[in-house]
Amino acid sequence: MRDHKGWISIKYLSVLLVLSAMVIFYAGYITIGSSITASLNRITQDIPGSISEKVLSKLTASWNKIVKDRPTSITDKVLSELTLYPPSGSRNNENRASIKRSFKKIKGIIDGWERMKTSLMPGQQITHLQFIYDRAKLFGVPLEACFLALNESNWKQNAMSGVGAAGPWQIMRTTAKELRLTYTALLSKDEAIKAEEVKAWRELYWRVDERANWEISTNAALEYLGIIYKQTFQWEKTLARKLGREKSMTENDRWLFVMWSYNAGPGRVKSRYLRINGDPDKYYESFIGVSRESAQYVNKIFVIGELVREYERGRG
Numbered sequence: 001m002r003d004h005k006g007w008i009s010i011k012y013l014s015v016l017l018v019l020s021a022m023v024i025f026y027a028g029y030i031t032i033g034s035s036i037t038a039s040l041n042r043i044t045q046d047i048p049g050s051i052s053e054k055v056l057s058k059l060t061a062s063w064n065k066i067v068k069d070r071p072t073s074i075t076d077k078v079l080s081e082l083t084l085y086p087p088s089g090s091r092n093n094e095n096r097a098s099i100k101r102s103f104k105k106i107k108g109i110i111d112g113w114e115r116m117k118t119s120l121m122p123g124q125q126i127t128h129l130q131f132i133y134d135r136a137k138l139f140g141v142p143l144e145a146c147f148l149a150l151n152e153s154n155w156k157q158n159a160m161s162g163v164g165a166a167g168p169w170q171i172m173r174t175t176a177k178e179l180r181l182t183y184t185a186l187l188s189k190d191e192a193i194k195a196e197e198v199k200a201w202r203e204l205y206w207r208v209d210e211r212a213n214w215e216i217s218t219n220a221a222l223e224y225l226g227i228i229y230k231q232t233f234q235w236e237k238t239l240a241r242k243l244g245r246e247k248s249m250t251e252n253d254r255w256l257f258v259m260w261s262y263n264a265g266p267g268r269v270k271s272r273y274l275r276i277n278g279d280p281d282k283y284y285e286s287f288i289g290v291s292r293e294s295a296q297y298v299n300k301i302f303v304i305g306e307l308v309r310e311y312e313r314g315r316g
Helices: 004-024 026-044 049-069 074-080 090-101 106-116 128-139 145-153 173-178 189-194 198-208 214-243 251-264 266-275 280-287 297-315
Strands: none
Touching: 074 128, 074 297, 090 280, 090 297, 106 128, 106 145, 106 297, 128 145, 128 214, 145 214, 145 297, 173 214, 214 251, 214 266, 251 266, 251 280, 251 297, 266 280, 280 297
16 A cells, blocks of 8 residues: 555655755746746645645745746846847858857857946946947847957057058047047057157057947947938938839848948948849848958858857856
8 A cells, every 4th residue: 555644744744855956056947937836836746736736835835936036147138139140141041150160269259248238437337248238229220239349449448440441340530530439538649659658658548439338339339220221211212213213121131231331431332332232141242352351241240149158058
């Protein structure tokens, strides 16, 4: 004859062990939630009805409260709210595969991503990533802008290119002027070299160049993306006159051209847009003979996004 009292005690012990596991693995509830629920059902299926229902009901309620109350990290929010997809076609697929195989700066990208997750200012709780997220929502810019910034500078405050782009968003001086940013220094670099005050010049330069200010440059860069976005509606009208018919861009395609414009300039990209009749899948092949960097710029942004997601999955 079966000893129900001893058997039920064992079942209760099993239930308690599962409850402990729920608490221990609290941080990873997304991936283990379904398996825990299934385990609870299996454990309680043979317990006499009334007891089983009460135990399972209480445990399920506790679990749902944990899930509801657990805050979603900004990393999860950003990666779950990405909306864009890359240019299609064999040439673009091959280019992205090639970029990924030959990526020599993956550590720099991941280091930059981790910098984005640090506090924006000492003593503040808000992170760089949270700030970008909030401003992107404010300006209506897709969150792929995070990967655009990583592509530009690996999220380094003092980054400077050979053509004069500066700061984490690599804003050119002409664009900075358009966006009303300050970037003056009391000494020119040549004057500083003659005066043997290069170190002091660098410190001064970054102190007065708003392109190197995390918050100001982020606002400026996202505003600039929004300005280009609005310009693309005029591009459509110009293309319609050329074709003699309406040809509307999808929201996705519009943002692809916006990101290419951030790198190559709206004027150059508009000319290419008209030449390829507004087909983003043809941009890479059309521009590769002009500038390899600009041609594969958007593909590289999507590769960086893929590398970041793989990195976060590996950590989880």
